[in-house]
Amino acid sequence: MPLAGPPLLFLLGLLVSTAILGTAFYLEHGIGLAPCALCLIQRACMAAFAVACLAAVVHRPKAFGRRIYGAVALAFSSFGAFSAGRQVWLQNLPREGSSDCLMPLERMLDEMTFPTMVKAIFDGSADCLQVNWSLYGMSVAEWSLLAFAGFMLLSAFQLLRRH
Structure with a gap:
C-alpha cells in the first residue's frame, strides 16, 4: 500500500x-x-x-x-x-528561583531592544512556570512540544522523501 502523497x-x-x-484560542478566550x-x-x-x-x-x-516547503515547515x-x-x-524547575512576571509584550517591544527582549522571554518568568490547565496529566506546553515533534517528523519526511 503506498504512503499518502505529499x-x-x-x-x-x-x-x-x-x-x-x-x-489555543478557546483556552484563552473561552476558559480565560x-x-x-x-x-x-x-x-x-x-x-x-x-x-x-x-x-x-x-x-x-x-x-x-x-x-x-518541507524545509520551511x-x-x-x-x-x-x-x-x-x-x-x-522551566515548568519543572524548583519554584523558589523563579523570576517575576514579564511586562506585557507590547511594552517590551517599545522599551527593549530585540536581543534583550528575546533573552528575557527565554529566561522565563513566573507566568511561564505556572501550569493552570492540563489534559491527561500533561500541561499545554507539553502537548505543544508533542505536536511540534510530530510536525517536525512530518516536515522531515516531506523534505527527505524520494519521488
Whole structure:
C-alpha cells in the first residue's frame, strides 16, 4: 500500500495545526487562560507552520518545491519545539528561583531592544512556570512540544522523501 502523497500530508499538517490554534484560542478566550510570552511564540510558530502547509497544498509543488516547503515547515516546527521544550523545562524547575512576571509584550517591544527582549522571554518568568490547565496529566506546553515533534517528523519526511 503506498504512503499518502505529499499534498495529503501537507493538508494533514494544515488541519491539525489549525485545530491546535483553535484550541489555543478557546483556552484563552473561552476558559480565560492568559498566554505567556513563550506561549505566544509557540502560537506564532504554529501559525507559520500552518501557512507553509497551506501554501504547499495550494501550490502542489513537484519534488524540489516539496522539499522547500518541507524545509520551511521544519524550521518553524523546530523553533516551536525549542520554545515549547524551554517552557516545559522551566515548568519543572524548583519554584523558589523563579523570576517575576514579564511586562506585557507590547511594552517590551517599545522599551527593549530585540536581543534583550528575546533573552528575557527565554529566561522565563513566573507566568511561564505556572501550569493552570492540563489534559491527561500533561500541561499545554507539553502537548505543544508533542505536536511540534510530530510536525517536525512530518516536515522531515516531506523534505527527505524520494519521488
